[in-house]
Amino acid sequence: MKQKLIKIAKWVFNLLKRIFKAIFIHEKACCKSILLFMVILTSQNIFAQKTVHYDLHIKDTIVTFGGKEKRGIAVNGQIPMPTLTFTEGDTAEIFVYNDLDEESSMHWHGLFLPNKEDGVPNLTQMPIPPHTMHVYKFPIIQHGTHWYHSHSGLQEQIGMYGSFIMNKRENDPTFRKGIDDLPTVPIVLSEWTNLKPENVHRMLHNASDWSAIKKGTTQSYFEAIKAGDFKTKLKNEWKRQLAMDVSDVFYDKFLINGQNESQLTQFKGGDKVRLSISNGGASSYFWLSYAGGKITVVANDGNDVEPVEVDRLIIAVSETYDIIVTIPNDSISYELLATPEDRTKSASLFIGNGIKQLDNSLPKLKYFEGMKMMNDMVKMNGNLKDMGMKMSLNQMDMNVVMYPEITGNLKTKSERKEEKELQKYGEIEEQEMQMEDTNRYNGNALSDIVTLNYAMLKSPTITSLPNDAPVKVLNFRLTGNMNRYLWSLNNKVVSESDKILIKKGENIRLIIENASMMRHPMHLHGHDFRVINGQGDFAPLKNIIDIMPMETDTLEFNANVEGDWFFHCHILYHMMSGMGRVFSYENQAPNPLIPNPKLAQRKLFSEDRKFHFMIENDFASNGNDGELMLQNKRWSLGTEWRLGYHKMHGFETETHIGRYIDKMQFLQIFAGFDYRYRKLEMNEIEKNLFTQKNSKDNRILASIGLEYTLPLLVKLQAEVYHNGYVRLQLMREDIPLTKRLRMDFMVNTDVEYMVGLKYIITKNLAAKIHYDSDMGVGVGLTIGY
Amino acid sequence: MKMIFIWAIILFIIPNTYSKSNIKNAKKAVYTVSGNCEMCKKNIESAAKINKTAFGIWDKNTKQIVLIFDSTKTSADEILRKIALVGYDNDKYLASNEAYNDLDKCCQYLRKELPKTKVDVMLPIKEVDNLNASISDNLEDPKNAEIIQKTDTIKQEPIIIAPIVIVKDSVRTNIPTNNAKVKTAVSKTDFTAFLTQYYAIKNALIADKMVAANKNAALLLVEIDAIRMDKLSSDEHMVWMKYFDKLKADVTKISVAKDIEKQRIAFSSLSNNLWLTVKGMKINDNGAIYVDYCPMKDAYWLSSEPAIKNPYYGSSMLTCGSIKETIK
Numbered sequence A: 001m002k003q004k005l006i007k008i009a010k011w012v013f014n015l016l017k018r019i020f021k022a023i024f025i026h027e028k029a030c031c032k033s034i035l036l037f038m039v040i041l042t043s044q045n046i047f048a049q050k051t052v053h054y055d056l057h058i059k060d061t062i063v064t065f066g067g068k069e070k071r072g073i074a075v076n077g078q079i080p081m082p083t084l085t086f087t088e089g090d091t092a093e094i095f096v097y098n099d100l101d102e103e104s105s106m107h108w109h110g111l112f113l114p115n116k117e118d119g120v121p122n123l124t125q126m127p128i129p130p131h132t133m134h135v136y137k138f139p140i141i142q143h144g145t146h147w148y149h150s151h152s153g154l155q156e157q158i159g160m161y162g163s164f165i166m167n168k169r170e171n172d173p174t175f176r177k178g179i180d181d182l183p184t185v186p187i188v189l190s191e192w193t194n195l196k197p198e199n200v201h202r203m204l205h206n207a208s209d210w211s212a213i214k215k216g217t218t219q220s221y222f223e224a225i226k227a228g229d230f231k232t233k234l235k236n237e238w239k240r241q242l243a244m245d246v247s248d249v250f251y252d253k254f255l256i257n258g259q260n261e262s263q264l265t266q267f268k269g270g271d272k273v274r275l276s277i278s279n280g281g282a283s284s285y286f287w288l289s290y291a292g293g294k295i296t297v298v299a300n301d302g303n304d305v306e307p308v309e310v311d312r313l314i315i316a317v318s319e320t321y322d323i324i325v326t327i328p329n330d331s332i333s334y335e336l337l338a339t340p341e342d343r344t345k346s347a348s349l350f351i352g353n354g355i356k357q358l359d360n361s362l363p364k365l366k367y368f369e370g371m372k373m374m375n376d377m378v379k380m381n382g383n384l385k386d387m388g389m390k391m392s393l394n395q396m397d398m399n400v401v402m403y404p405e406i407t408g409n410l411k412t413k414s415e416r417k418e419e420k421e422l423q424k425y426g427e428i429e430e431q432e433m434q435m436e437d438t439n440r441y442n443g444n445a446l447s448d449i450v451t452l453n454y455a456m457l458k459s460p461t462i463t464s465l466p467n468d469a470p471v472k473v474l475n476f477r478l479t480g481n482m483n484r485y486l487w488s489l490n491n492k493v494v495s496e497s498d499k500i501l502i503k504k505g506e507n508i509r510l511i512i513e514n515a516s517m518m519r520h521p522m523h524l525h526g527h528d529f530r531v532i533n534g535q536g537d538f539a540p541l542k543n544i545i546d547i548m549p550m551e552t553d554t555l556e557f558n559a560n561v562e563g564d565w566f567f568h569c570h571i572l573y574h575m576m577s578g579m580g581r582v583f584s585y586e587n588q589a590p591n592p593l594i595p596n597p598k599l600a601q602r603k604l605f606s607e608d609r610k611f612h613f614m615i616e617n618d619f620a621s622n623g624n625d626g627e628l629m630l631q632n633k634r635w636s637l638g639t640e641w642r643l644g645y646h647k648m649h650g651f652e653t654e655t656h657i658g659r660y661i662d663k664m665q666f667l668q669i670f671a672g673f674d675y676r677y678r679k680l681e682m683n684e685i686e687k688n689l690f691t692q693k694n695s696k697d698n699r700i701l702a703s704i705g706l707e708y709t710l711p712l713l714v715k716l717q718a719e720v721y722h723n724g725y726v727r728l729q730l731m732r733e734d735i736p737l738t739k740r741l742r743m744d745f746m747v748n749t750d751v752e753y754m755v756g757l758k759y760i761i762t763k764n765l766a767a768k769i770h771y772d773s774d775m776g777v778g779v780g781l782t783i784g785y
Numbered sequence B: 001m002k003m004i005f006i007w008a009i010i011l012f013i014i015p016n017t018y019s020k021s022n023i024k025n026a027k028k029a030v031y032t033v034s035g036n037c038e039m040c041k042k043n044i045e046s047a048a049k050i051n052k053t054a055f056g057i058w059d060k061n062t063k064q065i066v067l068i069f070d071s072t073k074t075s076a077d078e079i080l081r082k083i084a085l086v087g088y089d090n091d092k093y094l095a096s097n098e099a100y101n102d103l104d105k106c107c108q109y110l111r112k113e114l115p116k117t118k119v120d121v122m123l124p125i126k127e128v129d130n131l132n133a134s135i136s137d138n139l140e141d142p143k144n145a146e147i148i149q150k151t152d153t154i155k156q157e158p159i160i161i162a163p164i165v166i167v168k169d170s171v172r173t174n175i176p177t178n179n180a181k182v183k184t185a186v187s188k189t190d191f192t193a194f195l196t197q198y199y200a201i202k203n204a205l206i207a208d209k210m211v212a213a214n215k216n217a218a219l220l221l222v223e224i225d226a227i228r229m230d231k232l233s234s235d236e237h238m239v240w241m242k243y244f245d246k247l248k249a250d251v252t253k254i255s256v257a258k259d260i261e262k263q264r265i266a267f268s269s270l271s272n273n274l275w276l277t278v279k280g281m282k283i284n285d286n287g288a289i290y291v292d293y294c295p296m297k298d299a300y301w302l303s304s305e306p307a308i309k310n311p312y313y314g315s316s317m318l319t320c321g322s323i324k325e326t327i328k
């Protein structure tokens, strides 16, 4: 290749020399320098003209990752999608054929490219219609490990993710001997669920705890009592919190390059192997550890970092890490273990040839310790306390209280008893821990295990921004409400906010504080940002940053390429709920791929405005009870009905259309409509507690009211009907008694009351027994969707 | 009402009972699984069992397991992996060191010697303190040292060589016989031995080991007596005279107490007195001495390493506390 280039260059040089000679015979010396200059130009052109072409065919397929035949989306028949490899200086030309019956798109994650090639449907291009083709073409102007995925709907969850590797040029001054020349294996981590992702999304919005049941993380009262943490659970519900987990979705399988377990047999003892790892999971963070010793981290998000040796690291959703591992022994293969944050399962890659050496598996999380920590963190109004700790860059991980490998195993019953005994005699003070103990959440100080954090990343080259550019500071709070799965920035979702205008040439500084109770991997399209982490001019460059609850991180980037760039949480279900913003350059040229910007915006906004549907009916021995709900971010429409088997029980329905008022969504105002038909016995008149009478057997009422969530998650409803009739009601649904047993109760000023027990059998089926003041005891089956 | 009961029976009981059926598509395979005893058999077989899908029968003499499994639902590899996850090496998988160490002592079979590594393996470096922790373990179970030495050396805790306990030969004869494994070494200063022995008590308390604390306290008494006052300067002598009795009283309490909480109370007093002694006599160990504070017990302790390992609660609240002072 090189020789060929030299030949061509020589030929061009000679040719030009002849021409020039002919023209300027008498100015030889001067000509030579010009000629040299031209030669350099030509040879660079030859480099740049190398076009690397890929054809990608997107097709529906059936996969069995989870042990059942389910729909997946494969590209060129593969899940993950094929690895695309380039060298810096190439031009990428990628033909995407959408053979699906639905729209699609392809986003090149972490790449610097013209905005119209970025692949965000309805923002940088219109979606690729079914059975059509779209061409992406852009120069490769960077190097490093990146990946690509569909940015349409939830397609990423069911297979549309793959590695995108850009190699350094051989003569790159940043080429690192012993690192960049190692044998390298691209790796994509991902997860599989047997549920349709649309259904996962719907269930999350309906606060279904099916995932928790599958994971065994219901954190019910019975489990709390067994663990000696009844008070903890009570306090948690008193603070109006639902049981939390480190992740929301139950997955049937975790995958490394599409396999749960696989082996790289091409390597032998003594080899050093570089793994270019991308986390293509839709919502799973993975712990990475290696049975053959330490892991050396050499790059993050495609950018080189000074090598750092660790025992383990967590890779956030959509992050990439390049790591080097060494195979200590010839006849053994060593496990690279990828454990999702909830530790329910894992995936393994064995490196080397021979018998498989397992790595230490991660012990189960201590959920009630987490709950205690959360109780300390949350104020009565649902906001997080300011703990007076400056937390940033993953250095403090509050979740360490749940990690047995760092904070020790759960206490046994006898140990707890002993402790209680001692407390009684005042030998131990109340368990209230010292808040000022700064190392309380510092995993690296608490144990011998070295866990990577962002403060340990250092760029080998200076990354500082042009210092004469104007600075624009933007503050973001990551906000959220777990109960209704509402995720937002500054309490607003994409469709509720304008694009953020920035100017070309500005330095943009982002100060991001996580005020929600989940961690969020925040990703910026089209730019790398510097993470201000104490490394000065050598701050590492990244395009996604994981921000844990209560952390504040500062990022900065130079606005250097026009366009509309998405900035969002990369947890797919958070993004689809509207957790993002669009950065847009002032006075930029219109995007030729968005012929109708208004239509595009409407389509973009429709994503997080979607209503989520839920229906349930209890077929009981004493009648039918049912409920239908349609909800989105702020609105809720619900209808309840009761249908008796005889006239006296009658038929009753109540419909509420409500809007949530406050940030935490504890308060809702609603308008209601009631209809009732029944036949009362002669002379029977019902009275409520306010001695208002109500005797009509056939009534139609309109009402307005308020609903407020009280401590212990009891809902107080106050309703006034158009005829002046007033009703107050207290209700609590789904008290988690055991893993699968739930209790409901209701009482109101019409002197109606109800109490019920429900045993959840499958995600759509429950057995129920209840007592109702109108209809008596009923036993039945509840079917829901 | 009768109806209700019938409903209840149908709804609550039927979903929980499933008929016992034989394994479909059954396949049989035989593998070798390391193990020692009946307890191992139980562990291995319960790891191999997957409801309605697989089970295994292991023989402790031949070390062979016969696996019967539904080949459409699982594989021999998957089952062998599960067996290795609970600590048992087999034909396909080697257990992690942690899983192996978590086995009961009687189940810790001899692991096969593996070929030496070709490259420099990055061995995790452990602080001196861990060495001491294993002393107390060894004192309780002399067999331990052997087992540890036989385990494979690839990527795991460093081998515990002879624990360093410094002894004066003249008094050594009085000491209980359980230190057969304890090798002697010579100290640079008398106080190093003294502090080392104090740390051994601390480590016993960290590990919730009452008997080990008893024994190490007995050893510390010997160390206290071994301090030769005629070698001390007059200033040092004054300090030593002041605390000598107190130290001895505290240590005696620890050595005879039959309750770990009583030991901890005495240890708190011992730590305070020792702190004053160390400061008063300007003792410096080879490294720094860290004075750590436990806010919940309002108690102090001394340590040779900066990492917090709280001796007042044992494993339950190991890392609670903070460094109050560093003596260099």
Ligand SMILES: [Cu+2]
Pocket (backbone or CB within 6 Å): A107, A109, A149, A318, A523, A570
């Ligand atoms: Cu992405």
Ligand SMILES: [Cu+2]
Pocket (backbone or CB within 6 Å): A107, A151, A523, A525, A566, A568
């Ligand atoms: Cu994106």
